[in-house]
Amino acid sequence: MKLLAAFLAALALGALAQSTGTPVVIKREGCFAAISLAFSPDGSELAQACGFAPIELFDTTNYHKARTFRSQIDYAPDLRGFAFSPDGKTMATVRPIIGAEIWNAADPGKQVPAENAESFKSFYGVDELYALDKPLRVLEAPRASRDEFASALDVDYSPDGKFLFTKHHNGHVKIWDTSSWTLQREFIVSDKGNSALFSVLAIAPDSKSFVVGDQDGVLHDWNLDSKSETRAVGSPDGGGKMLVNLVFSADGKILVAIHRGKKLADGTAVVWNTTDWTSHTLSGYAAAAFSRDGRLLALGGPDIKLFDSVSRKELRTIEVPTFTKGELLPDSTNRRDAGEKTASGVSSFAFSPDGETLAFGCFYTLHIMKLDR
Numbered sequence: 023m024k025l026l027a028a029f030l031a032a033l034a035l036g037a038l039a040q041s042t043g044t045p046v047v048i049k050r051e052g053c054f055a056a057i058s059l060a061f062s063p064d065g066s067e068l069a070q071a072c073g074f075a076p077i078e079l080f081d082t083t084n085y086h087k088a089r090t091f092r093s094q095i096d097y098a099p100d101l102r103g104f105a106f107s108p109d110g111k112t113m114a115t116v117r118p119i120i121g122a123e124i125w126n127a128a129d130p131g132k133q134v135p136a137e138n139a140e141s142f143k144s145f146y147g148v149d150e151l152y153a154l155d156k157p158l159r160v161l162e163a164p165r166a167s168r169d170e171f172a173s174a175l176d177v178d179y180s181p182d183g184k185f186l187f188t189k190h191h192n193g194h195v196k197i198w199d200t201s202s203w204t205l206q207r208e209f210i211v212s213d214k215g216n217s218a219l220f221s222v223l224a225i226a227p228d229s230k231s232f233v234v235g236d237q238d239g240v241l242h243d244w245n246l247d248s249k250s251e252t253r254a255v256g257s258p259d260g261g262g263k264m265l266v267n268l269v270f271s272a273d274g275k276i277l278v279a280i281h282r283g284k285k286l287a288d289g290t291a292v293v294w295n296t297t298d299w300t301s302h303t304l305s306g307y308a309a310a311a312f313s314r315d316g317r318l319l320a321l322g323g324p325d326i327k328l329f330d331s332v333s334r335k336e337l338r339t340i341e342v343p344t345f346t347k348g349e350l351l352p353d354s355t356n357r358r359d360a361g362e363k364t365a366s367g368v369s370s371f372a373f374s375p376d377g378e379t380l381a382f383g384c385f386y387t388l389h390i391m392k393l394d395r
Contacts (some may be wrong), residue, residue, distance in 0.1 A: 056383025
């Protein structure tokens with residue numbers, strides 16, 4: 023309780039500092055708002071997932087080159103989830119009907135033909151695009167019946183890299199052994215046949231448990247060894263709003279839960295102390311991320327707040343850049359409202375492995391900023 027109290031006191035009293043450096047801004051016609059961002063373990067790529075828009079992996083050398091997946095170029099984008107393995111050797115994606123696919127992270131892919139350059143340059147926001155064609159393996163073969171309720175919706179590796187978790191529309195969580203790629207366990211976290219009842223999943227840093235959040239804002243903690251739910255906790259301050267993001271600190275002592283609002287500015291961050299499961303609510307935040315070493319916590323909404331999670335000191339406020347509709351939206355320069363500023367705010371975060379770079383997704387834009395630590 024003292025740990026949480028000190029943390030919350032610092033949130034209220036920490037000194038502000040201005041950020042330094044001009045961020046790299048990538049404008050993308052194909053991404054209304056990034057729902058998730060992730061750096062590769064070596065920091066050489068930044069993956070952006072945009073819901074029904076293509077997932078792409080930016081080369082962080084200059085962000086002018088990216089990889090995506092052949093299915094997203096030849097067909098309507100249907101990848102719903104993406105994750106890097108902790109050792110950086112593989113990547114996992116999920117497609118609703120096919121299930122999880124495992125890819126060689128070192129595969130450079132095949133360059134998209136030059137005749138398509140103009141069409142993908144603005145859509146993807148890059149000058150060079152490469153497509154990954156064939157996965158190393160498919161964990162579930164395509165179903166003849168196209169059972170929508172059993173389809174996979176999200177994927178993530180355990181922090182120790184031994185397991186791959188897949189979240190399914192029917193309320194099940196499947197756990198795969200990454201050495202043999204065989205199904206090891208299956209949890210029924212919702213028996214009502216509707217994945218909307220649990221919207222997000224986070225794996226504890228010790229890889230021994232996972233937490234899922236349901237549509238009413240309640241957290242359910244599941245133990246892998248006992249294969250049972252150990253607790254269910256809900257914050258009245260969450261207002262019963264659906265959870266859209268869960269992030270653990272590196273030591274697992276803090277869990278930040280983001281509850282959805284009608285607008286980004288209406289989101290709610292509930293900070294949980296996992297030692298005694300007490301919580302405190304911070305209003306106006308729609309995204310959260312911890313740095314890999316656990317020293318920095320970023321909370322985002324209309325602006326960004328950075329905190330030192332060890333000293334509990336607020337380090338700085340970062341203003342989110344804004345653009346006019348004419349600058350961002352295709353074929354909008356002749357609109358009457360082309361000069362109006364667009365509604366802005368942060369929808370997702372990612373820290374680079376060294377903690378020196380912060381990426382954040384906004385309205386039709388991806389921002390990459392160097393941090394002065």
